Amino acid sequence: MPKAYQHPTFAFTPPPELTGAAGKRRPVLVVGAGPVGLTLALDLARHGVPVIVLDDDATTSHGSRLICMSKRTLEIFDRLGAGAPFRAKGVVWNTGRLFFREAEVYAFDLLPEPGHGWPAFMNLQQYYLEDFLIQAAAALPNLEIRWNNAVTDVALTATGATLGIETPAGAYRLTADYVVACDGARSTVRRALDLPFVGRMFEDRFLITDIAMDADFPSERWFWFEPPFHDGQSALLHKQPDGVWRIDLQLDGDADPEAAVRPEAVRPRIERMLGKDAVFEIEWISLYTFRCRRLEQFRHGRIFFAGDSAHQVSPFGARGGNGGVQDADNLAWKLAAVLGGAAPEALLDSYDAERIPAADENILNSTRSTDFMTPKSAAIRAFRDAALALARDHGFARRMVNSGRLSVPAVLDGSPLNTPDRDAFAGGLPPGHAAVDAPVLAADGQDDWLLRSLGQDFVLLLYDARSDIGPLQGVRQVSVIPAGGAPAPGCIVDRDGLLQARYAMTPGAGYLFRPDQHVAARALWPDAAWAAAARDRALGKDAIG
Amino acid sequence: MNGLLTEDRIKDPDALYQALVDAHDGLSAAESLQLNARLILLLANHIGDAGIVAAAAASARASVLDDRARGGDSTA
Known part of the structure; x- marks a missing residue:
């Protein structure tokens, strides 16, 4: 029998607030050290925001739970400096087989496309996921995880929130500018605020x-x-x-x-x-x-909900955990920008504007899968069985068979942070899309990936440009040298021409990426005024619409 | 209005109706239920427009609910 994972027991340390130290106000408290809370905490800490994670347990997930990690999730973990153990441990799979009664109906292939740093999906138990993120967190001095710290009550004010926390050494309170509830489907924070689910x-x-x-x-x-x-x-x-x-x-x-x-x-x-x-x-x-349901809003003043505390879907689409990680990815840079004074607080409203449609997309897909798997009447079952029977011979019926529609990155196409295209691109990625990876050569000529080159900053990616567009506050400029060119300082080379193809780049064209690597804006001939306006809009300074 | 054509469009309605009847020849009730479901899916794919299929489904449903409102029984 193979060797099983050994759950660690993390030490409880009596918090300083219980040993005489004055409880000082914190910028962000994260409730729950699950996949979503840990992702958020890592992202915040890497953006320079001190963060405390409160967890009512002292170990990793019991049971494998979320096992199916999407490419987008893996890309986010990689950006957070935690990718290597996932690559070493995860099981990559590409083929799905569907059986109806005794016989195989058909097989699908995720058709892995070459030239991406991460596979479409990887299976890994949630306890490993948490373990790897906790290890990455340990390297960050401004990230503290407090085990055996159970949140018991929540007081929300206009400028922050105070949490009542119970520990083996006694109870104490912590006040923060912002609290993010990543405490799952049975969220204590949600119940404390008495927020209902719809769905x-x-x-x-x-x-x-x-x-x-x-x-x-x-x-x-x-x-x-x-x-x-x-x-x-x-x-x-x-x-x-x-x-x-x-x-x-x-x-x-x-x-x-x-x-x-x-x-x-x-x-x-x-x-x-x-x-x-x-x-x-x-x-x-x-x-x-x-269950397929969500809160009516994910932001309640200074308290945010992310992951299962905000929305729940049925399994089989890998949309619960992967959706939650995308929540964290969406929120972290915004909180960091507001706390650092780079953005107005209005930026935080875009969390609802961007993540509620994403949750609704997951809920829609999950509801349809559930309805397919659990026909509610004989006539509905007849349709399901008919689709399965026809699928043996007909491609159209195969596409109706629904054993889960697998998670894909949310396209934030209605976001107020996007700058609408003014130029006609022949394809590529319109504003709102998550960046798509491509192999590149770094400035030193080593193999690298586009997403790694983007990192966690605002980045203006300029293709085959003669020069950058001059200094632009808060935006790193990266020049792309077309395939075949020689590496140069401050540049990346489009090693196989895939960057050009995937972004429909033409000489001089540019994309502005947000810190979560979504496209904020793009232009065929970007200039400083356009780029500054697009950056400001992506920071919520131009909140129209 | 919704794109669903409901005016008389069939050249030989008797032949079309007979084709539907013949398809069920000798089938059990369960097999006939399956035949109808597969028939609908095949026709839906031929139409290839979810809006038209939804309009036809809504029209059929309204007709059934109309029977219910009259106190009748659609399965009579």
């Missing part, structure tokens, strides 16, 4: 199990509709590192949830799937109720 709850549940076994199944995503081994419900098999396999089994709406999660009830279900002789150990069992 749908489904009766359907999935039994989620991790098993450890030596198996030679390929690194593929297998999804069954009505398999013979599981009483006509859906099932999923997905590989994780360490010989751990995720098995999701849909349960009847009327199944007794408490009985269903007992190991003696789970084991025979898995034996029916893998065969009587399969040797495996059950590592973790959980029950997931389908």
